[in-house]
Amino acid sequence: MGVYKLSNGSRVDDLLIISGGLSASADRDWVTKNINRAAKLSDGQKLYIYHSEELSARNTEGSLDKKVLGTIAGSDPAMLVNINTASQKELESLVGIGPVYAQSIIEHRPYSNLEELLSKKIIPQKTYEKIKNEISLY
Helix, strand or coil, X not given: CCCCCCCCCCEHHXXXXXXXXXXXXXCHHHHHHXXXXXXXXXXXXXXXXXXXXXXXXXXXXXCECHHHHHHHHCCCCCCCEECCCCCHHHHHCCCCCCHHHHHHHHHCCCCCCXXXXXXXXXXXXXXXXXXXXXXECX
């Protein structure tokens, strides 16, 4: 845990190496499914690796309970929608996101930064502007 300085072009895997790697209690299955270790890092990017016990708090649909995630991430329980883990229903709760955009967001996972929704042409700029303050990565 901490702030690490890496050179331009560094990747998530470089960050994991310099930080000492995954802890014994990290949820390695979640990391494999949700973290693109080859993704390039951007300045100020935050990477959060879940502890295996944190992910055991799931709701009946199998997605993470937003109140638990709010506590884990230290953010408001009104919680941002995590585009890397949200269900289609959760994505569709965002203004301007219907079934087609939600499915496209899911199909192009994982994301290493929010702007990939634009660079990969997943959603239009106008829609992104509406939801950018309601979404997160981790």
